Amino acid sequence: MFSVKGVVCGYGPKVVLDGIDLSVAQGEFLGVIGPNGSGKTTLLRALTRVLAPRQGEILLNGENIWRVPLKNFARRVAVVSQTVPAVPMTVEEFVLLGRIPHYRDLQFLETGRDAEVAERSMRMTGVKELRGRWMDQLSGGERQLVAIARALAQEPEWLFLDEPTAHLDIAHQVRILDLLLELNQSSNLTLIMVLHDLNLAGEYCRRLLLMQKGRIHKKGSAEEVLDRGIIEEVYGTPVAVGKNPLSARPFVLPVPAGKQTERKK
Amino acid sequence: MIQPRAKQWLFWLWLLGALALLAAVGALLIGPSGIPLGKIFQVLWNRQGGIEHSIVWNIRLPRLLLGFAIGGALSLAGVILQGMFRNPLVEPYTLGISGGAAVGVSLSILLGLSRLSIFSMPLAGFLGACAMILLLYRLNAKKKVLSLQGLLLTGVMINFIASSLIMLFLALSRSEDLQGIIFWIMGSLDEPNGLLIKIALVASLLFLFITYFFHSDLNALALGEEEALHLGVPVERTKGLLFVITSLLIGVSVAVAGMIGFVGLVVPHFMRRIVGHDHRILLVASFLAGGIFLVFCDTIARTVIAPLELPVGVITGILGGSLFVWVLTRKGGGTV
Numbered sequence: 001m002f003s004v005k006g007v008v009c010g011y012g013p014k015v016v017l018d019g020i021d022l023s024v025a026q027g028e029f030l031g032v033i034g035p036n037g038s039g040k041t042t043l044l045r046a047l048t049r050v051l052a053p054r055q056g057e058i059l060l061n062g063e064n065i066w067r068v069p070l071k072n073f074a075r076r077v078a079v080v081s082q083t084v085p086a087v088p089m090t091v092e093e094f095v096l097l098g099r100i101p102h103y104r105d106l107q108f109l110e111t112g113r114d115a116e117v118a119e120r121s122m123r124m125t126g127v128k129e130l131r132g133r134w135m136d137q138l139s140g141g142e143r144q145l146v147a148i149a150r151a152l153a154q155e156p157e158w159l160f161l162d163e164p165t166a167h168l169d170i171a172h173q174v175r176i177l178d179l180l181l182e183l184n185q186s187s188n189l190t191l192i193m194v195l196h197d198l199n200l201a202g203e204y205c206r207r208l209l210l211m212q213k214g215r216i217h218k219k220g221s222a223e224e225v226l227d228r229g230i231i232e233e234v235y236g237t238p239v240a241v242g243k244n245p246l247s248a249r250p251f252v253l254p255v256p257a258g259k260q261t262e263r264k265k
Numbered sequence: 266m267i268q269p270r271a272k273q274w275l276f277w278l279w280l281l282g283a284l285a286l287l288a289a290v291g292a293l294l295i296g297p298s299g300i301p302l303g304k305i306f307q308v309l310w311n312r313q314g315g316i317e318h319s320i321v322w323n324i325r326l327p328r329l330l331l332g333f334a335i336g337g338a339l340s341l342a343g344v345i346l347q348g349m350f351r352n353p354l355v356e357p358y359t360l361g362i363s364g365g366a367a368v369g370v371s372l373s374i375l376l377g378l379s380r381l382s383i384f385s386m387p388l389a390g391f392l393g394a395c396a397m398i399l400l401l402y403r404l405n406a407k408k409k410v411l412s413l414q415g416l417l418l419t420g421v422m423i424n425f426i427a428s429s430l431i432m433l434f435l436a437l438s439r440s441e442d443l444q445g446i447i448f449w450i451m452g453s454l455d456e457p458n459g460l461l462i463k464i465a466l467v468a469s470l471l472f473l474f475i476t477y478f479f480h481s482d483l484n485a486l487a488l489g490e491e492e493a494l495h496l497g498v499p500v501e502r503t504k505g506l507l508f509v510i511t512s513l514l515i516g517v518s519v520a521v522a523g524m525i526g527f528v529g530l531v532v533p534h535f536m537r538r539i540v541g542h543d544h545r546i547l548l549v550a551s552f553l554a555g556g557i558f559l560v561f562c563d564t565i566a567r568t569v570i571a572p573l574e575l576p577v578g579v580i581t582g583i584l585g586g587s588l589f590v591w592v593l594t595r596k597g598g599g600t601v
Contacts, residue, residue, distance in 0.1 A: 050491055070498070072497075074495060074496055089542050097484060097488065097496060
């Protein structure tokens with residue numbers, strides 16, 4: 001259980017998160033949405049111990065995350081960042097780096113178990129055939145999958161992702177989110193994910209968190225949050241909301257400025 | 266998988282070990298008075314002997330050991346800095362620490378302190394380097410966060426200031442001091458004091474050992490600071506410790522041997538290409554290769570115009586620089 005209590009966070013004099021209260025239970029699939037600059041990524045950075053809160057506290061199973069030893073924290077919480085570094089190493093070497101939190105003191109080589117876990121996470125994400133390829137020669141979608149494989153190699157209970165589908169085509173978007181959904185359901189991995197795409201968020205996430213100007217504007221199910229009035233208020237742009245005929249989930253479409261009159265009629 | 270990787274690493278270690286032995290034997294045999302191969306082992310084994318014995322034991326062996334120590338130290342410092350800064354152009358002399366050492370040494374020559382004791386020049390160099398480490402740290406560590414970008418920029422600027430100061434000292438100094446400063450700046454493995462050689466050797470081996478405690482941290486830092494943090498690496502502590510370790514390595518080697526350029530830039534690059542980016546093999550491979558490269562260059566430097574000697578920095582620069590350009594511009598050699 002992650003509990004966030006009255007957290008205020010920022011960079012320099014600027015306050016980005018302004019009083020956040022939130023609790024996330026184990027096994028959830030939570031999507032964080034909101035306009036640019038609303039504090040989504042900052043919330044992720046606060047929850048993953050990158051940025052210390054100025055006020056309030058963040059507890060993981062009742063313990064302040066800043067008191068948990070760093071290695072211990074990394075064994076429970078894994079993060080897939082927005083941009084995966086294109087480092088000159090092979091896919092397999094990259095995934096094996098995910099085992100670093102599990103290294104014992106003075107351990108020099110990976111153990112058989114480290115290799116097994118890396119192997120399994122490459123298999124789950126479908127990047128096993130890429131194992132010998134260089135990271136800087138992969139496509140954006142492949143690199144994202146490899147980054148997820150590395151995070152899984154940490155064997156975390158909590159997985160944070162910052163826009164895992166940015167810059168990907170729809171086939172890759174669906175492939176990655178299907179994979180995440182399956183991980184969430186089959187191995188009870190808790191997922192907290194920042195998404196820009198409201199439709200993907202509505203389609204996949206069991207619960208949504210809509211942020212605006214450093215505060216939580218609304219939390220609830222996709223149907224509750226992806227409401228025309230709420231979205232238009234927060235994003236400040238006219239939208240049309242409908243239902244996906246196949247999945248019965250809500251979708252949000254932007255409405256160009258010239259076409260607004262039609263709706264008024 | 267894992268086993269083959271470890272096997273490959275062992276292979277590189279054997280190969281570099283063999284090359285090191287070859288470079289060492291070459292350095293002992295080759296010189297103004299050649300010593301035949303058959304005789305070298307006899308000379309090394311017997312405790313006393315004639316002129317060949319004293320050439321090997323008093324001149325060539327100390328120089329060989331110093332070559333390995335300095336070459337290894339510079340190259341190790343280079344590989345750590347390039348890894349930590351994620352910047353292939355950083356080298357031991359980028360951070361301004363060598364500039365501090367150079368100012369210290371030239372001051373000691375200018376003020377006549379260098380005539381007091383054989384240790385005063387290296388000591389002045391080391392103190393200059395330490396002063397610079399403290400200054401750089403103070404300037405760039407704010408609220409327990411060490412800014413690498415700031416470190417790089419201030420380091421480069423401080424080097425400019427240091428070289429201007431040295432030019433000022435050169436302009437002010439008398440001609441015999443002038444030569445002393447210039448020779449020191451050019452760098453040389455000609456170090457008559459046995460104790461200093463031992464210090465350099467012990468320090469560089471000790472630091473090689475210590476850096477192995479950071480092998481997985483360095484591997485994680487290759488992904489960036491935030492990614493390393495997510496892998497449970499205490500990034501700020503690691504950066505600070507590695508900065509101090511590399512600074513001391515640079516300080517010791519510059520204080521004892523002056524500014525021998527190019528080893529710390531070129532050797533880590535080559536080793537990354539050959540043995541890969543994993544610091545578990547890269548650290549020791551760079552250390553060995555740096556030693557081999559410097560000993561090899563020094564052997565050339567003292568024989569091409571014998572009985573005169575070229576500054577070893579001339580050879581490392583010409584040889585290392587042209588090798589580097591060749592590898593970079595070779596077909597398919599794009600990524601570093």
